Amino acid sequence: MSTSQTLSFPSPLYGGRLTVDLQAIASNWRFLNGKTRAETECAVAIKGDAYGTGQEKVAPALFEAGCRTFFAAVPTEAIQLRKILPGAVIYALDGLFPGTHEHYLAHDIRPVLGCLEELEEWTVVCKAAGRSFDAAVHVDTGIHRLGLSAAEFTSAMTDKDLLGPFRPSLIMSHLACGSAPDNPMNRRQLDQFREITAPFADVPRSLANSAGVLMGPDYHFDLVRPGISVYGGQAIETEPNPMAPVARVEARIMIVRDVPEGDTIGYGATQIARRPLRNAVVAAGYADGMLRRASSTDDRPGGFGMIGGYRAPILGRISMDMITLDVTDVPEHLLKRGAFVEMLGPHVAASDLAAYAETIDYEYLTSLGRRFERVYGPLT
The missing domain is CATH 3.20.20.10 (Alanine racemase)
Structure with a gap:
């Protein structure tokens, strides 16, 4: 039986993409x-x-x-x-x-x-x-x-x-x-x-x-x-994980906008902009397995995404279909509408996200939503 990994042509109709190696x-x-x-x-x-x-x-x-x-x-x-x-x-x-x-x-x-x-x-x-x-x-x-x-x-x-x-x-x-x-x-x-x-x-x-x-x-x-x-998950919490990552979740940027200092972000107004910010709203949320418990507040940092090697912290609550990221320090040319942000994968370990969500990487992996385009191929 063949297990060849042929990448499908990306569809612009999906808000996110799950690649499995x-x-x-x-x-x-x-x-x-x-x-x-x-x-x-x-x-x-x-x-x-x-x-x-x-x-x-x-x-x-x-x-x-x-x-x-x-x-x-x-x-x-x-x-x-x-x-x-x-x-x-x-x-x-x-x-x-x-x-x-x-x-x-x-x-x-x-x-x-x-x-x-x-x-x-x-x-x-x-x-x-x-x-x-x-x-x-x-x-x-x-x-x-x-x-x-x-x-x-x-x-x-x-x-x-x-x-x-x-x-x-x-x-x-x-x-x-x-x-x-x-x-x-x-x-x-x-x-x-x-x-x-x-x-x-x-x-x-x-x-x-x-x-x-x-x-x-x-x-x-x-x-x-x-x-x-x-x-690819971490079985032993006290030692480095020897396993290769096998999945990458990418979410599409929908909009990039300015947030004035003092304004709040997201449902419940749980986070206030402490400086003028640029934020990117990406098309993934807890309906896609991005757990709401990894949200950020003024009192507690949340998870993050990665854009071209730059860390983009989550701002405010994760909602059903969207996540807001702080991209203030990300170069503008990486923030094109429709571009993808890594939300889980080689640069955002499921175990790291799980720590922010006070859970385990098992829950992240088994919660990955069915709305993502599924692609089977190498992560690099």
Whole structure:
């Protein structure tokens, strides 16, 4: 299958443009794969439309790079992914929705069974067929979201009457504090996962997300399932991000105007011009994934864009369809009507924007709006 990156001709009808670099995504996956032990498989989490980058294009690029196991979230994501990748192993992280097992079987989707009720329902299906259908079993080691408790897991895995012919294809858990490697929670979860799964070492095991991959081989087991790092995000907050950026958001300049000293900018009059300003209004807003929490006020700076190497701070509130930028110190020849401003990308890291918005880069990537023109090609 081809993953060639042919740039489409830019359309003047779009207010913004989202460029996704498929080769950078594939390169990030190969980097992470190279960090694992030789016997460890490197899968990928591709939920949330490949973290906002577009599953339809990204999945084939990752498969071509060598990835063979993919983790979607809900069954509809997994079924769509199956249409794209007929030869891949596909798990649905959100588990087995009640009464839907026929859809999982019809599309060869493996649910990640996260509670006793799901496990019991799946084993009934296996008993009726007299065979084991592939599924993962999720054991909770402290995050207290999905997953059987340690006691439930041990009891279920040793109850031959309960399991019948079913044998898990994977045992997994999930790190709660991987973004902070020094947090003692990581070691507690690792020790607990190793202890409770040791009697079942003949079943492949998985604990590591992106941060777990970067924390070293103790966390790798038989399969790792990175997500945010594949898409250029920062998995570990306390260290430089080694991943290549994969996406760039550019917003079109609609108007450049003067703002007299003392006037206010935007909804709520939350920011006053402390000097005569030049501002540029660009065609992107929170409806496009530019989070409103990154707005600027007199008391708190907001995010920024980049124009030809010049930083342009956000002025006032981000609105649904527009952002106002301070371009007072940007050369006039860069401020032509219709020109593009980088709002996220190689020069405006999603993690930096996330800090202004008091969130994480995951939210920025998965929130990228559908109004942008989507282009697949290199960012440089």
